[in-house]
Amino acid sequence: MPHSVDEENLEKLESVDQKVRDAVSLIRQQADFFSHQGSVQESWRSYKGRRLGPYYRLVFRTVGQQRSIYLGSDQDGASLVRETLQLVQQEPRRQKSISECRKAVRSELKRTRRQLQDQLAAVGLRIQGAEIRGWYSARPQTDVIEAMG
Amino acid sequence: MDTKTNHAAGPAAIRPYWMPEGVDFDGLPSDLRAGILTLVNPAYEELVLRTKPGLEQSTGVTIVQLLWLEVLEMFEIGRDFLHTDSSPDSRQERDAKVSRLLRVVAAKGKASAFWIRLQDFRERHGVLPGGYDPIQREFAGAE
Numbered sequence: 013m014p015h016s017v018d019e020e021n022l023e024k025l026e027s028v029d030q031k032v033r034d035a036v037s038l039i040r041q042q043a044d045f046f047s048h049q050g051s052v053q054e055s056w057r058s059y060k061g062r063r064l065g066p067y068y069r070l071v072f073r074t075v076g077q078q079r080s081i082y083l084g085s086d087q088d089g090a091s092l093v094r095e096t097l098q099l100v101q102q103e104p105r106r107q108k109s110i111s112e113c114r115k116a117v118r119s120e121l122k123r124t125r126r127q128l129q130d131q132l133a134a135v136g137l138r139i140q141g142a143e144i145r146g147w148y149s150a151r152p153q154t155d156v157i158e159a160m161g
Numbered sequence: 162m163d164t165k166t167n168h169a170a171g172p173a174a175i176r177p178y179w180m181p182e183g184v185d186f187d188g189l190p191s192d193l194r195a196g197i198l199t200l201v202n203p204a205y206e207e208l209v210l211r212t213k214p215g216l217e218q219s220t221g222v223t224i225v226q227l228l229w230l231e232v233l234e235m236f237e238i239g240r241d242f243l244h245t246d247s248s249p250d251s252r253q254e255r256d257a258k259v260s261r262l263l264r265v266v267a268a269k270g271k272a273s274a275f276w277i278r279l280q281d282f283r284e285r286h287g288v289l290p291g292g293y294d295p296i297q298r299e300f301a302g303a304e
Contacts, residue, residue, distance in 0.1 A: 105188065106188075106189075106190055108188075109185045109188035109189050110189065110190075110193070110233060110236075110237065112183065112184065112185060113184050113185070113189060113233060114230065114233050116181045116183045116184045117226055117229050117230050117233065118230070119181075120181055120226055121223065121226045121227070121230070124219060124222050124223050124226060125223065127219050128216070128219045128220065128223060131215060131216045131219055132216065135216065135290040136290070137290055142271055143271075144275050144278070147278075147282070147290075150282075150290040151286060
């Protein structure tokens with residue numbers, strides 16, 4: 013029995029939904045792998061002078077080769093796959109941003125410490141261990157004269 | 162002054178103008194951003210913006226940077242307690258982070274003590290060390 017147009021479309025949509033479900037399932041199962049790579053990309057086709065699309069694909073690299081899973085043209089399905097990817101990629105990104113932040117603070121701190129050491133030296137103070145020494149000789153000139161009697 | 166706003170994760174927050182360019186402020190978790198803005202920003206205003214360039218300001222910058230580091234370490238530790246298991250490896254890692262936090266807190270304590278000593282010095286002598294520079298150097302050289 014021939015399919016009506018609607019039935020054919022429904023069948024195709026179900027097939028695409030299945031692809032989206034498979035892609036989501038694959039990302040969740042291989043979370044470690046997808047935590048560092050993978051993206052949903054869109055492409056366009058032309059047919060008889062008409063531009064069709066966008067069509068979505070889950071793109072990733074494995075064993076040095078570019079691989080892709082076709083997701084169809086359903087924007088909601090593509091969004092679902094994108095969100096799933098974002099979830100598994102969020103944690104390493106969060107760790108990376110915190111790690112970069114810590115690195116930047118430590119670097120700034122080193123720079124400030126060098127500056128502070130120079131400024132301490134300029135007024136006769138010095139860092140000795142974890143303490144600042146030389147307070148007595150850093151007294152203002154008038155105090156020194158008074159102390160000398 | 163950089164006033165980028167966040168669109169990546171969580172509610173929008175204005176990037177602090179004192180934050181170095183290399184830091185992806187918008188990429189930080191929203192609760193960490195809130196912590197930085199709530200705790201570090203006021204300290205920056207008080208210890209850096211309200212002081213004159215020189216020893217006092219550099220000490221203020223040091224305290225602010227250590228406070229910033231402390232917030233980062235505390236955030237990581239707090240998160241670990243919620244999300245990691247109780248295996249020996251995880252525990253060891255947590256202990257190392259706690260030790261790192263304590264070192265940062267101790268360094269901040271020393272920098273703060275120096276800041277207070279500077280204020281005390283100014284109260285006693287009317288100037289900060291260095292306010293007498295050329296003549297004092299002569300005296301120091303004569304001793």
